[in-house]
Amino acid sequence: MISYERGADGIVVLTIDDPVQHANTMNDRYVNAMTATMDRLEAERDNVTGVIVTSAKSTFFAGGDLPLMSRATREDAPRLAALLTTIKRDLRRLETYGRPVVAAINGAALGGGLEIALACHYRIALDTPDTRIGFPEVTLGLLPGAGGVTRTVRMLGLAPALTTWLLTGRRLRPADAVAAGLIDELVPPTEATHPAPQPTAAQPTAAHATAAQLIAAQPTAAQPTAAQPTAALPTAAQPTAALPTAAHVTAAHVTSSQLPSTPPRTTPPSTLTESTLTESTRQHEPAAPPSGDQPTSTPPSTLRPSTLTGSTLTGSTRAESTRQYEPASPRSDAQPHSTTASTLTPSTLTRSTLTRSTLTRSTLSGSTSAESTRQGAAATGPFGERRPVAAALSGTGADELRERAGRIDTGLMGRARAWIVANPDAAQPWDRDGYRMPGGTPASPKLAAQLPAFAATLRKQLKGCRLPAPEAILATAVEGAQVDFETAQTIETRHLITLLTGQIAKNMIGALFSDLRAVNGGLARPQVPVRAAVKVAVLGAGMMGAGIAYACARAGLDVVVKDVSLDAARRAVASGEPSVLARITPTASLDDLAGADVVIEAVFEDADLKKSVFADVLPVVAPDALLASNTSTLPITDLASGVDRPADFIGMHFFSPVGKMPLLEIVAGARTGDEAIARAFDLGRRIGKTPIVVNDGRGFFTSRVIGKFVDEALLMLAAGVPAPMVEQAALQAGYPTGPLALADEVSIALLQRIHRASGVQGPSKDLVDFMVDEHGRPGRAVGRGFYAYAESRRTGLWTGLAELATRPGREVPFEDLQERFLFSEAIDARKCLAEGVLRTAEDGNVGSILGIGFPAWTGGVLRYATQHRDFAGRARQLADRYGDRFAVA
Numbered sequence: 001m002i003s004y005e006r007g008a009d010g011i012v013v014l015t016i017d018d019p020v021q022h023a024n025t026m027n028d029r030y031v032n033a034m035t036a037t038m039d040r041l042e043a044e045r046d047n048v049t050g051v052i053v054t055s056a057k058s059t060f061f062a063g064g065d066l067p068l069m070s071r072a073t074r075e076d077a078p079r080l081a082a083l084l085t086t087i088k089r090d091l092r093r094l095e096t097y098g099r100p101v102v103a104a105i106n107g108a109a110l111g112g113g114l115e116i117a118l119a120c121h122y123r124i125a126l127d128t129p130d131t132r133i134g135f136p137e138v139t140l141g142l143l144p145g146a147g148g149v150t151r152t153v154r155m156l157g158l159a160p161a162l163t164t165w166l167l168t169g170r171r172l173r174p175a176d177a178v179a180a181g182l183i184d185e186l187v188p189p190t191e192a193t194h195p196a197p198q199p200t201a202a203q204p205t206a207a208h209a210t211a212a213q214l215i216a217a218q219p220t221a222a223q224p225t226a227a228q229p230t231a232a233l234p235t236a237a238q239p240t241a242a243l244p245t246a247a248h249v250t251a252a253h254v255t256s257s258q259l260p261s262t263p264p265r266t267t268p269p270s271t272l273t274e275s276t277l278t279e280s281t282r283q284h285e286p287a288a289p290p291s292g293d294q295p296t297s298t299p300p301s302t303l304r305p306s307t308l309t310g311s312t313l314t315g316s317t318r319a320e321s322t323r324q325y326e327p328a329s330p331r332s333d334a335q336p337h338s339t340t341a342s343t344l345t346p347s348t349l350t351r352s353t354l355t356r357s358t359l360t361r362s363t364l365s366g367s368t369s370a371e372s373t374r375q376g377a378a379a380t381g382p383f384g385e386r387r388p389v390a391a392a393l394s395g396t397g398a399d400e401l402r403e404r405a406g407r408i409d410t411g412l413m414g415r416a417r418a419w420i421v422a423n424p425d426a427a428q429p430w431d432r433d434g435y436r437m438p439g440g441t442p443a444s445p446k447l448a449a450q451l452p453a454f455a456a457t458l459r460k461q462l463k464g465c466r467l468p469a470p471e472a473i474l475a476t477a478v479e480g481a482q483v484d485f486e487t488a489q490t491i492e493t494r495h496l497i498t499l500l501t502g503q504i505a506k507n508m509i510g511a512l513f514s515d516l517r518a519v520n521g522g523l524a525r526p527q528v529p530v531r532a533a534v535k536v537a538v539l540g541a542g543m544m545g546a547g548i549a550y551a552c553a554r555a556g557l558d559v560v561v562k563d564v565s566l567d568a569a570r571r572a573v574a575s576g577e578p579s580v581l582a583r584i585t586p587t588a589s590l591d592d593l594a595g596a597d598v599v600i601e602a603v604f605e606d607a608d609l610k611k612s613v614f615a616d617v618l619p620v621v622a623p624d625a626l627l628a629s630n631t632s633t634l635p636i637t638d639l640a641s642g643v644d645r646p647a648d649f650i651g652m653h654f655f656s657p658v659g660k661m662p663l664l665e666i667v668a669g670a671r672t673g674d675e676a677i678a679r680a681f682d683l684g685r686r687i688g689k690t691p692i693v694v695n696d697g698r699g700f701f702t703s704r705v706i707g708k709f710v711d712e713a714l715l716m717l718a719a720g721v722p723a724p725m726v727e728q729a730a731l732q733a734g735y736p737t738g739p740l741a742l743a744d745e746v747s748i749a750l751l752q753r754i755h756r757a758s759g760v761q762g763p764s765k766d767l768v769d770f771m772v773d774e775h776g777r778p779g780r781a782v783g784r785g786f787y788a789y790a791e792s793r794r795t796g797l798w799t800g801l802a803e804l805a806t807r808p809g810r811e812v813p814f815e816d817l818q819e820r821f822l823f824s825e826a827i828d829a830r831k832c833l834a835e836g837v838l839r840t841a842e843d844g845n846v847g848s849i850l851g852i853g854f855p856a857w858t859g860g861v862l863r864y865a866t867q868h869r870d871f872a873g874r875a876r877q878l879a880d881r882y883g884d885r886f887a888v889a
Helices: 028-043 066-070 074-095 112-118 136-140 148-156 158-166 174-179 211-216 251-258 318-323 398-408 411-422 445-461 468-480 485-500 503-520 543-554 566-573 607-617 636-640 674-686 702-718 723-733 739-746 748-758 763-774 799-804 814-835 841-852 861-867 871-882
Strands: 002-006 011-016 050-055 101-105 122-126 185-187 378-380 386-388 535-539 558-562 584-587 598-601 626-629 649-654 663-668 690-695 787-790 793-797
Touching: 002 028, 011 028, 011 411, 028 074, 050 411, 066 503, 074 485, 101 112, 101 411, 112 148, 122 174, 122 411, 136 468, 136 503, 148 158, 148 468, 148 485, 158 468, 174 185, 185 411, 445 468, 468 485, 468 503, 485 503, 503 690, 503 841, 503 861, 535 543, 535 607, 543 558, 543 566, 543 584, 543 649, 558 566, 566 584, 598 607, 607 636, 626 636, 626 674, 636 649, 649 674, 663 674, 663 841, 674 690, 690 841, 702 723, 702 739, 702 763, 702 799, 702 814, 702 841, 723 739, 723 793, 723 799, 723 814, 739 748, 739 787, 739 793, 748 763, 814 841, 814 861, 814 871, 841 861
Parallel strands: 011 050, 050 101, 101 122, 122 185, 535 558, 535 598, 558 584, 598 626, 626 649, 663 690
Antiparallel strands: 002 011, 378 386, 649 663, 787 793
């Protein structure tokens, strides 16, 4: 697992190489090997001049053992504590070894991999396009628990550590990681000849891919470039740029991880008020961040800030701090916690750190659940099970190790050796006399003045949704900054155990690791061989058509975009990277589509128009071309009736904006063949999308289910619930945007056409007619909808909606409003699965999170129902109060 090679110069090279996995992970093999390695290092200390930690894989280290983590229960807490203590003890032994230690990072270092690197005195990274550095734990409901929080805070200070690294889940490019302060030096790719070695066991299948590898395969178009930063965050050079954070988060607050049946704890909007920070806090504007990758996001909604409650953290003693951090007990009730008004202005963090959408687009890497193992000594796993493990310092043959060491020892290793020679007395900053934390500790007057706003800012970023992982990270960072290093490590361990043994982390790991891995690995793809796409014809150069064309071209495909005129077609090449645009040919001529083996139609949502454009191109394109429609609602079986090859006709429903949204909904019509499904799936993966496969029906899966979300909001509004309560209930339940804002985006006029076409009657239809016919408010496109607009920006809810509010509407329990949204979608998703619209539950969970913004903390729309402590009973309550639509079998 960890090879040990000491050279004539006394420098020991530790090469991590899991013998049975494609990527290194923090599993029991690593734990046993690291302990044995440190024992040997300490025994040979007099002969060692320095240590280099590197990897024999194409990546450095992928992270934690997620399948193992997902099985943790409260009964496992003592064993988890012992395991984490061992991991931290050995990393602490490494950084206090008394010799310079360098991390030679030859690829992605995520989660636990970055924590290993932080235990080294110097970090040199290979500057390759695929290398990413970061802490994605927050995206799976966890926190960096192998010293990541403790070391990052001590290295950078509270504000930069939280806003750039710990709360965002961002995976930075190497250059951005240098700018953000955790990587010290880069080696250009030309200086390093480290290969991408093959796994030492059987080639991994899709089931053996880690989450980091799956996410890395997401569309490059969705990843901001260095010229496109998406948030304003403090840099390492600005440790005092205020993250108005919180001294008000304790271990008790993370117990929402034990509440699987209800939305995370929330606050009714009546307690939310606008207020401002003191002048001393307002002056600390966040600085522009080092550019780098951020997860994709959905349109944000506004939220008035409020604070979290809890005991104020002051300079407590070590003993007091230690006593506070026992794993919290689960709550027996499901009532929202009350909060107090906060003091926060948008200037402090509005452009930075965490949004709920970042929790759904990036995942923590982990090991596989079905690992192949080599024969070796049996070892005891962290939960007491017996496991075969490789010998601690083995994993490759001696000849192969020497060969690999020879290939690695170029630029990257040479720079590491040079640094060791130049810095024989290296030590961590916090282990040197006179160390002061950048930006000060919570005891310093300047930081203490800002500290009360930390929780309020976090709550603002989450739009009122109480997610346990961000709160636990904040608590760990603030509390750990007040105590010594070892106590801070203990605090970190206890908060992580609370998260690991809670339901919300299990939900998020289940959806964004297990389900995502299965979906991307081809769970719903027919097992038939098909050829790869070569030339794609896109019909329509509007926003969707242009986005689809760019995604295909960026993946290396030749693309022809046809529209009614050449000028219209040129919209597809109006902006973007020149090398990508060079692959796109705009045209108004059918002749330019000759030989295309994929046709993707993206014209106006009209069945007759779509049939017409397919009829025009069929004589020109390849005789067996895949015929795909980007429709979001029109039945594929009906559209396929307009072509003579219905087996080749399929729906490929992209989401807007195409460059950012990772989901692709593949829709099989009644006569669609398996080869067409497989070709569409492979094309989706090639352009970096996560493809779910569903069967035909109006609205398919995603549009049908999100329609329930909007319909429920209309029924609330029509029943007298104030519009702000409707929006806040959704936001505080974890949705990325409110339903009324979403209705404006979709178009209220479109909702009216759908109602009329389907014969809908009742309060929701009457409300839509009231908005469109009586008040001329059809949606955002014309600047008038449920919201008012100025220069295409929302300025607030339309004041006319206040007339609809009634006293009974104001008295509807806030928790009921939240669960009406969640249950309405979950019940319909269950019907989709029962009716065969959904082929797999995994597709439903992943599609609901990545495509239509179902709250990630639930683990997906179907998992929300299965993990609920009493879904049927609560559904009956909602049905009794609000109607039979909530009845379940």
